[in-house]
Amino acid sequence: MSEPLLSVRNLKTVFKTEDGQFAAVDDVSFELNEGEVIGIVGESGSGKSVTALSIMGLVPNPPGRIAGGEIRFEGRNLLELPEREMRRLRGGRMAMIFQEPMTSLNPVFTVGDQLFEGIIEHEGVGKRAARDRAVELLDKVGIAAPAERLDQYPHQMSGGMRQRVMIAMALACNPKLLLADEPTTALDVTIQAQILDLLRELQEEFRMAVIMITHNLGVVAEFAHKVMVMYCGRAVETAPVGELFERPSHPYTQGLLRSIPHLDHEGARLRTIKGTVPSPFALPPGCRFAARCEHARPACAEAEPPMIGVVPDHEAACIRLTGYRHDLTRATEPVA
Amino acid sequence: MANEIVGGATAVAPADPAPRRRSRWQSPVVRRLLRHRMFVSGAILLLIVGLAAIFADLLAPSDPLKISIRTRFEPPGAEWLFGTDNFGRSQWSRVLYGARLSLMIGLGVVILNAVFGTLVGALAGYFRSLDNLLMRITDAFMAFPVILLAIGITAALGPGSLNAVIALAAVYTPRTARIVRASVLVVREMEYVEAARAMGATHWRIIWHHILPNCMAPLIVQLTFIFAYSVLSEAVLSFLGLGAQPPTPTWGNIIAEGRQYIREAPWITAIPGIALAMTVMGLNLLGDGLRDVLDPRLKVQQG
Amino acid sequence: MSAAAAPAAAATVKEPREILRVENLVKHFPITAGMFLSREVGSVRAVDGVSFELNEGETLGLVGESGSGKSTTGRLVLRLLEPTSGSVQFDGQDVLALEEAKLRALRGKMQIIFQDPYGALNPRKTVLETVAEPLLIHGRRWGPELHARVRELLELVGLASYHADRYPHEFSGGQRQRIGIARALALNPRFIVCDEPVSALDVSIQAQIVNLLQDLQEELGLTYLFIAHDLGVVKHISTRVAVMYLGRIVEIADKAELYARPLHPYTRALLSAIPVPRPGAGRERVILQGEVPSPINPPSGCHFHTRCPFAVAECRAVDPPLREVAPGHKAACHLVQPQTAQEGPRGP
Numbered sequence: 001m002s003e004p005l006l007s008v009r010n011l012k013t014v015f016k017t018e019d020g021q022f023a024a025v026d027d028v029s030f031e032l033n034e035g036e037v038i039g040i041v042g043e044s045g046s047g048k049s050v051t052a053l054s055i056m057g058l059v060p061n062p063p064g065r066i067a068g069g070e071i072r073f074e075g076r077n078l079l080e081l082p083e084r085e086m087r088r089l090r091g092g093r094m095a096m097i098f099q100e101p102m103t104s105l106n107p108v109f110t111v112g113d114q115l116f117e118g119i120i121e122h123e124g125v126g127k128r129a130a131r132d133r134a135v136e137l138l139d140k141v142g143i144a145a146p147a148e149r150l151d152q153y154p155h156q157m158s159g160g161m162r163q164r165v166m167i168a169m170a171l172a173c174n175p176k177l178l179l180a181d182e183p184t185t186a187l188d189v190t191i192q193a194q195i196l197d198l199l200r201e202l203q204e205e206f207r208m209a210v211i212m213i214t215h216n217l218g219v220v221a222e223f224a225h226k227v228m229v230m231y232c233g234r235a236v237e238t239a240p241v242g243e244l245f246e247r248p249s250h251p252y253t254q255g256l257l258r259s260i261p262h263l264d265h266e267g268a269r270l271r272t273i274k275g276t277v278p279s280p281f282a283l284p285p286g287c288r289f290a291a292r293c294e295h296a297r298p299a300c301a302e303a304e305p306p307m308i309g310v311v312p313d314h315e316a317a318c319i320r321l322t323g324y325r326h327d328l329t330r331a332t333e334p335v336a
Numbered sequence: 337m338a339n340e341i342v343g344g345a346t347a348v349a350p351a352d353p354a355p356r357r358r359s360r361w362q363s364p365v366v367r368r369l370l371r372h373r374m375f376v377s378g379a380i381l382l383l384i385v386g387l388a389a390i391f392a393d394l395l396a397p398s399d400p401l402k403i404s405i406r407t408r409f410e411p412p413g414a415e416w417l418f419g420t421d422n423f424g425r426s427q428w429s430r431v432l433y434g435a436r437l438s439l440m441i442g443l444g445v446v447i448l449n450a451v452f453g454t455l456v457g458a459l460a461g462y463f464r465s466l467d468n469l470l471m472r473i474t475d476a477f478m479a480f481p482v483i484l485l486a487i488g489i490t491a492a493l494g495p496g497s498l499n500a501v502i503a504l505a506a507v508y509t510p511r512t513a514r515i516v517r518a519s520v521l522v523v524r525e526m527e528y529v530e531a532a533r534a535m536g537a538t539h540w541r542i543i544w545h546h547i548l549p550n551c552m553a554p555l556i557v558q559l560t561f562i563f564a565y566s567v568l569s570e571a572v573l574s575f576l577g578l579g580a581q582p583p584t585p586t587w588g589n590i591i592a593e594g595r596q597y598i599r600e601a602p603w604i605t606a607i608p609g610i611a612l613a614m615t616v617m618g619l620n621l622l623g624d625g626l627r628d629v630l631d632p633r634l635k636v637q638q639g
Numbered sequence: 640m641s642a643a644a645a646p647a648a649a650a651t652v653k654e655p656r657e658i659l660r661v662e663n664l665v666k667h668f669p670i671t672a673g674m675f676l677s678r679e680v681g682s683v684r685a686v687d688g689v690s691f692e693l694n695e696g697e698t699l700g701l702v703g704e705s706g707s708g709k710s711t712t713g714r715l716v717l718r719l720l721e722p723t724s725g726s727v728q729f730d731g732q733d734v735l736a737l738e739e740a741k742l743r744a745l746r747g748k749m750q751i752i753f754q755d756p757y758g759a760l761n762p763r764k765t766v767l768e769t770v771a772e773p774l775l776i777h778g779r780r781w782g783p784e785l786h787a788r789v790r791e792l793l794e795l796v797g798l799a800s801y802h803a804d805r806y807p808h809e810f811s812g813g814q815r816q817r818i819g820i821a822r823a824l825a826l827n828p829r830f831i832v833c834d835e836p837v838s839a840l841d842v843s844i845q846a847q848i849v850n851l852l853q854d855l856q857e858e859l860g861l862t863y864l865f866i867a868h869d870l871g872v873v874k875h876i877s878t879r880v881a882v883m884y885l886g887r888i889v890e891i892a893d894k895a896e897l898y899a900r901p902l903h904p905y906t907r908a909l910l911s912a913i914p915v916p917r918p919g920a921g922r923e924r925v926i927l928q929g930e931v932p933s934p935i936n937p938p939s940g941c942h943f944h945t946r947c948p949f950a951v952a953e954c955r956a957v958d959p960p961l962r963e964v965a966p967g968h969k970a971a972c973h974l975v976q977p978q979t980a981q982e983g984p985r986g987p
Contacts, residue, residue, distance in 0.1 A: 528760055535747070535773040535776050535826070541776065549763045
């Protein structure tokens, strides 16, 4: 098999604050092939957004810094590229969209101006050609009357419309990799459905690889091919999407899945994960989830559990899986 | 008082560390202030001036009003630390006692300013119906240059240190009111204000307990600058003969009196001038430091 | 040590007793222009004729997207905002007719829990001061009794009494939400407006708070108006659900009924839009075209007709009333007739 489009190895990104230093992303590895969609799931403080920023080379420095690991994209280690090269890649071969499009669009320029900028810079075309291309892009992302919209300012648009503009900007240079950081979290459900639909269409059409960062397991289930669950800066479980929902193997993943009230959920009480996410400055020794885990045992506090294979492509960082091979006929609970 | 209650509590499986006593000195704001170089140097400067003013009668044994023909225009030296003036009065005593009055006037202005500025700002920001009226009045005040208006008011009220305080407070209050109003407008929209309304709290309680305490940061910063400006402006008023009347020393009137002898005895004007500059600089450094630490825009969100 | 915490309500609920009746509630926010003599140039019709009633011990889920007026409705019911017109009856009292002092006295009985756990607590007050405040407002004095009551409230919501001395910034989002709940419970309310109480929390914390709210309801016999945009959470906690769109209730029914047989096209679209955490679920999805129109100039007739896949001429002209199409199930749609209620509207 050829080299994957993106391969992240042992990524470690640290932040220095007044209260000390902590690793927002700690030893995270994953791979992504062309045209593949990975969902990165986690709660606030899990390091999912910092993972994306690290790949884009956008970690604010200071206070942040990539302290170790390797990010290979199309055969090159991004961490060794000079900033000039990185800038060429960003908005070219890889692009990113954010949760709040209002803050990522400049309020004093028209939508058109902001679109042209990227097109002219990355494609080296003239203003007129850029305008044509911009109209084409807005049309592509489902904006009606694109030529008129080009002359509007971001504040004249609704949230869903702005997110479409952001997607158009990201698409401007046919990226091979799109990073979407909670792209629908700020939107209403009906608009979220529109945007997800649009993203899926575009992803298939352009065979883009997508990193979808979200806290919403529903979005992951509908959109991603594979999933990485993060907790306190570490990946705790990776699996193909069907596998993950069918056989969640890390107690945190299991807890997450159980605590969401879905539409087809019945029953009087939700099952919860007890306690709260620990402070990044006071991480417990060993497994970071142990204090909240209903299966915790003394050994959990001794060492950070490595990723252990459940079935091919499905790994989880839980010592209960040690020496265990999944009985494929069994459904959820990996250990009796 | 609250500690006894905590002590007697029934045990509830604590996941986090047990109760601890925190003193204000350990609060992150104080810690950051003490690490802020500008704030600390400002504080030291002010401490020197302040202590000198407070202990003026201990530090300067000779009467600042005592005239002596024989000791006129003595230059600074071993006998007369800061020299003497045209009446042979000890400059050391006069500058120290002058510090008292100058600082007291500054403090007076700050207090009046804090009270009325907060009052007007809070009323305008909280009761939207009053806003337009109050803000147009403050605009009218702010249309005049500060010192001109202060001169006008003292001229109308008659010279004297109390009137200088009133004039300066009147001049600066609209500026403070604007700043308070701006933060009240932000804080009144917070959900805890709505929560207080939902509990049935009175307007007074909401303003006093919920809004004003959360508007203090910009106000405190503003007041340090007002303090500096009033010490300076008072010197100007005294210099023009509109402030404290001779022979009572303030830095302003010492400088005013000394200006005729600036060639023969430059120390008469220079020394209170340096003291004034030190104080104003100290206050400005303090204000800048407070702003850096208290300004929410620069504060890192935690939690 | 149990002071008189719960009103003996829970025990006596047998016959459903109406506790809140809201009729034709309207709130228009004027848009003004001009500096000195401001004149009204238009109005945002945030809430445009909302009616519902609530029985004691029940939870009415109020769902809708941004701009639907659901949060405004919650505030109007508590009279934190003055309605433009309409009526609110709480426990037989006309809330909108109450004078200031009487309203203040009533506030203890009807409370609110907020969405933003960071904005809802005064950062300069300790937990003790925050939770004690409603008691102080309503005539209690500082003393051992008050401290005991605060301690009791904190334990009721799953906090420890030693938390009382701390400031909000020392707590996580979920814990802050608990503090807000303790404050709301201080005066033994009977009715609580929960304004998106879990929307700002992490998934694993949401469930804790939802469970807490349910436990408290059972223990204290509370009645909730639960405002949310998350249909999953609403389904879980509610007994009945009302769906709002542009200031109006478009459908209201018992929970099971609404989720099993949604009749209004908007409700259907909303339900089908939710991503389900089940890969390959492959549902028929109704994707609505366009976005919610501005409440400044809402569409004529049925507010939803601009996005409705089934809209006919009548929808553009006539505002459909909210009428009962099945027992306890009301919908505001011309195409949903009592006899067709089994299927709901069909495409042209």
